[in-house]
Amino acid sequence: MLVYYYALLSKKEGEVARLNACQSSLGEKQQQFTMNEHKCLEPELSPTTWHGRHATDFQAIREEGIHTAYLEIVGSQFQNV
Known part of the structure; x- marks a missing residue:
């Protein structure tokens, strides 16, 4: 026993x-995810590189879709695991 x-x-x-x-x-x-967060928003869009409605829509998708999801992974999802 x-x-x-x-x-x-x-x-x-x-x-x-x-x-x-x-x-x-x-x-x-x-830590790796946190260090690479800035890559979600690269390359930076400027009036000389890309502008207009499509650039604005693209930037919105990047910020609201990709970056927001990325921050959720770095924050709450890693903490929950």
Whole structure:
């Protein structure tokens, strides 16, 4: 009976070690995401590069669609995991 509990304890210790390694890895990935956030809005649009209605629509998609989703991943989704 005691052998069973030692085996269970060993299994749980292994699971805790895996969870700690996963948490560390996720922390690194979150830092990478944070450092690359600016890439969602590149290249910057200016009157000399691209302007007009299509440029405005494109910028809105980038800011409201892509950037907002990116911030959600970096923030709440990483925290929930």
